[in-house]
Amino acid sequence: METSTLEALAVGLLAFFAAGYFVLGGADIGTGMLTPYLGRGDAERRLVLTSFAPFFLGNEVWLVATAGLLIGCFPELEGELLSGQFAVVVPLLAGWVVRDAGLWLRGRVDARRWRAGCDGAVVCGSWAVALAWGWLLAALFSGSVHSPAGGPVAVLTALAVAALFAAHGLGFAALRLTGEPYVRARVLVGRTGRPWQSFALTGVLMAALPLLAGVALPLAHAAADGAALAFLVPALLVVTPLLVAVQACVWRAFRHRVTRPSYV
Template identity: 55%
Template sequence: MEIFILAFFALGYLALAGADIGVGMVLPYLGRTPDERREVIAAIAPFFLGNEVWLVVTGGVLAGFFPMLEAELLAGNYPLVVVLLLSWVTRDTGLWLRGRLTDRRWQGWWDGAITAGSWGLALSLGGLLGHVLLGLTGPVALLPVAAAAALFGAHGLAFAALRLHGELRRRAAVLSGGAGEARTYALTAAALITVGVLAGLRLPLEPGTSGAALAPAVLAMMPLMVAAQAWVWWTFRHRVTGPSYL
């Protein structure tokens, strides 16, 4: 049961947050002007905070259910975890401040923070997945990192194609040929989930003694998170036609 709970939240984070990470990575390509970039950011504005909850819960489940695994992952990948956290803060700082410090020079700075933070998240997550899945070290370890980053970027483009319109939609639909955007999004989401599953199969998933006591509470929370996520997606199911609060 504990393994199922961890997989649910970790894979959910990769599929959901992978989209807004990818959009941030390709922000300079999609948005050629400040106004275009703000419209691109509006595509992820309703989702990114809710998506981050999945990462927070994943960390909590890992610490509460698998303390030995958490210690092993942190000890063996401490630099990657630090990069992940710094990138997370950098990306979110750019998202929050872009619409509040509206001078063009500041907007360019925050756009750079969004892009750099998104790349940092993709590369650090790719490094963690590559280390767990393949156990590679040295320069050759950069290959799975690059592959994972490309997958995040493709997932972001597919999501942007579902959310944007006009010229921005055309740019985002480069992978789907202008049609089949939902199919492309489903394929990139499935690819991220597959990578996560393969990595999970190589982990020593032995629950700690507290897992049995915590599992009922977490199981009770899972339907609420799914319902909240479904409500957000349904509420913001229409394409973006202008800037948001960010």
């Protein structure tokens, strides 16, 4: 394949993985952000966490794939992003680690304070991730990769993106929960609306975030050389359908509503 074709495919794959992460990962991040609202007691919070616990690791694979593709196919841009947005990447990764630790460790100790602390880690970590993504996107929307965004526009963008994460999480929770948490999750669709409509709408908006950011980035001029693309792009084209198939199997296996807590 010609280099221009490989570059176009690399850009398309990057957009696909990034959009996939925001739609899928954004659902469990948003639900984690609203855990105190959806679950008012220990049992209800455990039910809320159970609603997305089977998905969060698989959803994070899309972020890992996005980062790997950025490093392999756009190494120059990746270096500029990491160095220029270091102040944003650190809280994003810290929130990611804290959130995952809360999910992994919550069920390891049978003590109310321990579970409350882990719940706090999930909530705070989820908010940190959502706000950090908003802060990063504020810079990328303007095409700036060398320094974090600042000023009122950056603050408003971060808050708006976090609000979209939360709305997306509510839509997901309305599809998964039962009982009182389900009633609270339906706040966006009301009594007559269908939960999937809210989730579909916020999903489209979530997918649009990285796509809009990518339009402002010099992706076409930052691609790796032809030899690297000739090796990486065909390999990714083979792996991508497998990733999608596994993700589809996971969502199908856990498609039913949650009626009782799991290991968390």
